[in-house]
Amino acid sequence: MHKYLDITWTGFSLVGMEDHITASAARHPMRVVIQRTGLSPDVLRAWERRYDAVQPDRSGGGQRLYSDADIERLGLLKRVTAGGHNISQVASLPVEELRALIQQETLPPAGPASDAESERLRSDLQHAWDAVERFAMGDLEATLRRAAMRVHLSSLIEDLIAPLLARVGERWHAGTLSTAHEHAATAAIRSVLGWVNESAVSRNGAPLAVVATPQGQRHEIGAMLSAAVAASEGWRLLYLGADLPAADIARAALTVGARAVVLSIVYPADDPQLVPELSRLRHLLPELVSLLVGGAAADACAPQLLAAGAEVLPSLPALRLRLGALA
Amino acid sequence: MHKYLDITWTGFSLVGMEDHITASAARHPMRVVIQRTGLSPDVLRAWERRYDAVQPDRSGGGQRLYSDADIERLGLLKRVTAGGHNISQVASLPVEELRALIQQETLPPAGPASDAESERLRSDLQHAWDAVERFAMGDLEATLRRAAMRVHLSSLIEDLIAPLLARVGERWHAGTLSTAHEHAATAAIRSVLGWVNESAVSRNGAPLAVVATPQGQRHEIGAMLSAAVAASEGWRLLYLGADLPAADIARAALTVGARAVVLSIVYPADDPQLVPELSRLRHLLPELVSLLVGGAAADACAPQLLAAGAEVLPSLPALRLRLGALA
């Protein structure tokens, strides 16, 4: 593990000074830098050759020997370029400038360096969760919006927002998170989803979906997610929110000429009113209008829902696919 | 060397958002600008080519390199054009004027609106109402946003949104408007209010208000309006939504160090739980934290509310004044 130190000292005329040399003066060969920064050897050499990103010492034989400051600098450069900056533009900036750039970056603060997008989303999720616990809704919104700019809406919803909501709901049920936390998180997510939907373009002649929650279902969040998915698939939207009687939904769908009605069912899962209500809705809608039902509780009563004439979409990706096919 | 830039990405719930970030002398390539402004590359280039919106530096190879000021300017332009202004007419405005446009400082906020302006608002109200009846939520949002760019937020809320909501509620009670209409209108207004609040600047040390609806009160819209009023008075916000027990509200207020708790009471007006719940909340909150109660039904039980230790604000202007005095 620490073998490389020996190598280091053999190169230059430092033999015998080991005792006086502090860790910060140590010199590390390339493999250490690779391991600590995650950069490839080729990239390391290219950055040095083409942009003078660092000027490491050399061993007697000419091999690179990096200082701790070099390693830190390279780590910063990796972060900054991952945020979209050209290496050619930032390679010569002083360390403080690099730090300032990172502060502006759309990346979540801190966290171990990792290049995988999913790793970044995991870090976002953790950050978002911390924000919810602290009632730091500004942080939460900022994190979600940054992620929204970075990844596709489907990924935002399915890999970040949905897991976050699941975690919030879980802790809420367990009693370790207050209703206030849950409401605040919902409001912030609603704000972000609304903002995202604004940027979703929909052609003028795009098909229109009515999104709502049937009577008795008071949890709106599933409908919000469904709406976002529909928008990202290019549908125009009429968003009606939660807890609506079948007659109202049908009338709205007819008024605007919807091609699909998307419902979300979360809780309660065993509402006896649910199936008759959906059956009524199905009969009020024209044959051509699809009735899509999703949400955490939809799976449980899938047979009855199918019997009532609805399609059951057990997951958001499934809903996305179905909407894509219908469009 | 280091300047401070204002951030306008303050959303509907703002607690914990960093108020300032440091600017750097670095130049940013196009993809960073895309990320941070949400503009498309084509729009970016078109705005530069056709309207000289910004004049970025160029790299050795001719690629655009934007400054922090450029990015800020582009963000403002996006915001202003979303409000209905033509890009061709605002592209050359200095940043201060853009900011002024966003903060609706172009028109004097207070006082009796001019005849022309109030006439305009009346027409907007009619237009908005038509849109609600037709489920044309896109039209509704566009109308509200255009108005928001023209008049002060107080006027937008008190002369347009509140009357519209009153009319919707009235027709809904009378049975001439479906619940779906009411829900759809609420969703659209919520979206516009969130959008408007993004531009409400809150100073760094601004006082913080928790906005919610007490347990049993399921109508969220009054809380949304109260939140918008508070934001327009420069308060930071923690928005908790509807139907929360006193203990939760108190805990949230304590966690974030709120200086006021704003509650909205609309329906039912005769909930026997209401007064004890508010009394409980009053006792859970520190003396220094004001408890402000507004909403259509607050007037009816004003004596009991006062006895429970709450302040009753019978109208949105009254709430605005009180919040202004508290800040």
Place this chain on the structure above:
DNA sequence: AAGCATGTGTCCATGCTTTGTCAATAGATA
């Protein structure tokens, strides 16, 4: 009502930039 002008977001085709990666050859290290 139909037609025309204008504004604006988007798309395309072609060519240049940027940058990560690789190959070949040679030297260093353990």
Place this chain on the structure above:
DNA sequence: TATCTATTGACAAAGCATGGACACATGCTT
């Protein structure tokens, strides 16, 4: 000797520049 590392030169994918064109909505004119 086996494994790293250095150097140079080259390549290719992704991104960007540019001018032009198109689509679509709005609003004005006939």
